[in-house]
Amino acid sequence: MRPAKSAPRVAVVGATGMVGRELVSLLERRRFPVGDLLPVSSGRGRSSVRFRGRDIPAAAPDPAALAACDVAFLVSSEEVARRFGPGLARRGVWVIDDSSEFRLDPGVPLVIPEVNASALGRDRRLIAGPNCTMTGLAVAGWPLHRAARVLRARVASYQAVSGAGRAALAEFFAQGRGLARALAFGRDGRAPVLRAPRARALPRAIAANVIPQVGSFDAAGCSGEESKVAAELRKVWGAPGLRVSVTAVRVPVVRGHALAAWLEFAQPLSPARARRLLGRAPGLDLLEAGDYPTPLDTAGRAPVRAGRVRSGVGSRELALWVVSDNLLKGAALNSVQIAELLLRRGWLRRRA
Amino acid sequence: MRPAKSAPRVAVVGATGMVGRELVSLLERRRFPVGDLLPVSSGRGRSSVRFRGRDIPAAAPDPAALAACDVAFLVSSEEVARRFGPGLARRGVWVIDDSSEFRLDPGVPLVIPEVNASALGRDRRLIAGPNCTMTGLAVAGWPLHRAARVLRARVASYQAVSGAGRAALAEFFAQGRGLARALAFGRDGRAPVLRAPRARALPRAIAANVIPQVGSFDAAGCSGEESKVAAELRKVWGAPGLRVSVTAVRVPVVRGHALAAWLEFAQPLSPARARRLLGRAPGLDLLEAGDYPTPLDTAGRAPVRAGRVRSGVGSRELALWVVSDNLLKGAALNSVQIAELLLRRGWLRRRA
Numbered sequence: 288m289r290p291a292k293s294a295p296r297v298a299v300v301g302a303t304g305m306v307g308r309e310l311v312s313l314l315e316r317r318r319f320p321v322g323d324l325l326p327v328s329s330g331r332g333r334s335s336v337r338f339r340g341r342d343i344p345a346a347a348p349d350p351a352a353l354a355a356c357d358v359a360f361l362v363s364s365e366e367v368a369r370r371f372g373p374g375l376a377r378r379g380v381w382v383i384d385d386s387s388e389f390r391l392d393p394g395v396p397l398v399i400p401e402v403n404a405s406a407l408g409r410d411r412r413l414i415a416g417p418n419c420t421m422t423g424l425a426v427a428g429w430p431l432h433r434a435a436r437v438l439r440a441r442v443a444s445y446q447a448v449s450g451a452g453r454a455a456l457a458e459f460f461a462q463g464r465g466l467a468r469a470l471a472f473g474r475d476g477r478a479p480v481l482r483a484p485r486a487r488a489l490p491r492a493i494a495a496n497v498i499p500q501v502g503s504f505d506a507a508g509c510s511g512e513e514s515k516v517a518a519e520l521r522k523v524w525g526a527p528g529l530r531v532s533v534t535a536v537r538v539p540v541v542r543g544h545a546l547a548a549w550l551e552f553a554q555p556l557s558p559a560r561a562r563r564l565l566g567r568a569p570g571l572d573l574l575e576a577g578d579y580p581t582p583l584d585t586a587g588r589a590p591v592r593a594g595r596v597r598s599g600v601g602s603r604e605l606a607l608w609v610v611s612d613n614l615l616k617g618a619a620l621n622s623v624q625i626a627e628l629l630l631r632r633g634w635l636r637r638r639a
Numbered sequence: 640m641r642p643a644k645s646a647p648r649v650a651v652v653g654a655t656g657m658v659g660r661e662l663v664s665l666l667e668r669r670r671f672p673v674g675d676l677l678p679v680s681s682g683r684g685r686s687s688v689r690f691r692g693r694d695i696p697a698a699a700p701d702p703a704a705l706a707a708c709d710v711a712f713l714v715s716s717e718e719v720a721r722r723f724g725p726g727l728a729r730r731g732v733w734v735i736d737d738s739s740e741f742r743l744d745p746g747v748p749l750v751i752p753e754v755n756a757s758a759l760g761r762d763r764r765l766i767a768g769p770n771c772t773m774t775g776l777a778v779a780g781w782p783l784h785r786a787a788r789v790l791r792a793r794v795a796s797y798q799a800v801s802g803a804g805r806a807a808l809a810e811f812f813a814q815g816r817g818l819a820r821a822l823a824f825g826r827d828g829r830a831p832v833l834r835a836p837r838a839r840a841l842p843r844a845i846a847a848n849v850i851p852q853v854g855s856f857d858a859a860g861c862s863g864e865e866s867k868v869a870a871e872l873r874k875v876w877g878a879p880g881l882r883v884s885v886t887a888v889r890v891p892v893v894r895g896h897a898l899a900a901w902l903e904f905a906q907p908l909s910p911a912r913a914r915r916l917l918g919r920a921p922g923l924d925l926l927e928a929g930d931y932p933t934p935l936d937t938a939g940r941a942p943v944r945a946g947r948v949r950s951g952v953g954s955r956e957l958a959l960w961v962v963s964d965n966l967l968k969g970a971a972l973n974s975v976q977i978a979e980l981l982l983r984r985g986w987l988r989r990r991a
Binding site: 303305308309312334337439440441443445449453456457459460463464466467468470471472475476477478479480481483491492495496497498499500504507508509530531532534536538539540541542545547549558576577579581582583584586587594595596597598599600601604606608614 | 655657660661664686689791792793795797801805808809811812815816818819820822823824827828829830831832833835843844847848849850851852856859860861882883884886888890891892893894897899901910928929931933934935936938939946947948949950951952953956958960966
């Protein structure tokens with residue numbers, strides 16, 4: 288299928304990063320109408336992306352070339368978002384930014400299509416995608432919030448290393464290979480006390496370990512990730528009074544963020560009714576009672592997956608378990624879904 | 640140091656298991672007065688334990704030989720506990736059982752020395768040690784509970800594979816070594832979607848994964864581990880009205896159970912006051928603000944370690960992070976500490 292020359296020109300800034308490569312692959316697999324693809328990379332090394340059977344070299348960022356596109360996916364740093372996002376939007380380019388730079392800006396819609404597509408506007412050309420950890424909670428909790436209103440949420444995360452970027456994942460790979468020989472019982476038959484490998488990209492060794500630090504700590508002792516999840520959930524759900532406490536933990540997993548969540552409601556909500564609501568929620572796969580998703584079986588899949596829906600403390604609280612691929616629904620897929628919505632509304636089209 | 644012949648005769652039933660080997664090593668390192676050591680193993684393979692420079696072959700279980708001991712550590716199955724525990728206690732042997740068999744029996748003290756040494760009694764010769772996951776929470780939460788009374792607790796666990804036994808740990812080792820080559824970026828530069836190795840000892844693959852199932856699920860959807868933590872915490876703290884909701888998750892870690900806990904109190908309790916209380920709690924290492932324990936740096940250490948003490952949802956809730964070595968304080972060490980208490984009280988001594 289060769290799209291008509293009337294299809295939009297699409298830029299991907301950060302195309303050779305982990306999320307960027309997923310995004311380019313999704314554009315092809317989901318048959319997004321791409322007239323021309325402009326992959327952009329600010330990295331020093333020459334690199335290319337594969338798209339529709341061709342290797343397309345990534346270009347250095349060029350404001351004029353970007354402004355000639357109809358939509359620009361920014362899957363890069365906050366600095367890149369600041370540098371290009373507002374300027375391109377003013378020049379009529381739809382900008383879908385996956386960094387945290389504009390997420391809490393009152394003038395910028397923070398959008399998860401299954402939850403708050405209504406936040407999009409014909410003239411709000413700069414759009415933010417959410418933090419990869421809160422996305423699963425936002426999608427799975429939304430039908431429950433609509434039915435019984437969440438007042439308080441406690442969330443413990445089990446976050447994949449790919450969410451920390453390429454250097455962190457490379458470090459995990461190296462540590463994992465290095466530790467493989469040490470994964471053995473001691474000569475005395477005891478479970479080994481492993482020596483922690485040196486860490487650089489992450490704050491501690493991650494292989495055969497878990498690290499309760501994602502980002503840096505504020506004065507109250509919350510990590511950056513924990514604050515993001517709370518603030519973004521309030522914005523996406525339109526629930527400014529929602530109280531959220533998060534413990535964000537990195538685990539030795541490649542792809543797939545998992546969450547153990549407790550949701551306390553204003554109204555009683557039984558596990559059975561919650562299961563019915565979740566069973567028909569868009570973008571969500573609810574596994575059968577007794578079954579549950581894990582990161583390994585969720586990696587590479589589009590939907591958010593949930594299981595273990597049960598009573599928490601008292602009749603107004605539910606506990607549940609949610610897993611989603613942090614590179615897909617947590618990042619690249621959500622951005623592509625936003626662009627698909629813009630197409631369907633006729634707002635995103637090739638300009639003259 | 641060769642203990643006098645007046646030192647107690649000590650049996651360890653399950654001596655060649657993972658907890659058993661830690662226990663024998665602790666008896667030596669802590670200079671527990673052992674007159675004679677009787678290591679017992681019900682396993683088919685011949686095996687021995689190393690104690691004070693000698694290899695002592697493990698004997699098959701023999702009721703008469705066990706009854707001639709002064710203290711018997713049972714670090715084996717529920718079935719072994721049933722078979723030997725009550726009978727030995729009736730015959731005057733101090734029995735310290737680490738299985739779950741008698742923990743909730745109203746006639747059996749369930750003891751963590753730092754918390755409820757007062758539950759021990761001169762004539763209560765059958766004593767239970769607690770579940771390895773709740774121990775860290777029981778020790779770290781106890782001074783807070785005494786100060787402000789915990790009403791509700793939510794706990795997410797990050798549990799080491801050694802807690803699931805030798806076969807599970809061997810499976811993790813094999814999977815970890817098998818996956819080592821797959822820990823690499825794809826040829827297209829993307830984060831790999833790993834193929835899940837086959838699981839037998841655990842319900843899912845554990846390498847590069849997390850599994851929200853520890854034990855089997857009851858009708859309400861709680862796992863066996865989750866129910867144990869709640870019921871045992873209520874018993875050890877003497878708090879029958881305490882509400883506890885747990886999500887127990889296995890993670891690819893060798894030794895060291897971690898917990899993200901939210902404790903809701905009857906009275907306000909500030910993080911600063913909580914830190915002062917935790918800073919002088921017995922058996923507990925509180926790390927400095929901004930620092931935190933991880934399983935890798937806690938493995939092999941005796942104390943429970945805590946960090947990340949901060950406000951939860953509202954002024955009557957604290958969040959904290961707790962790690963302890965599940966084979967030590969979670970199992971073998973706690974049993975040895977109970978026996979040391981019995982010695983100090985003069986209750987455990989060599990009989991004629």
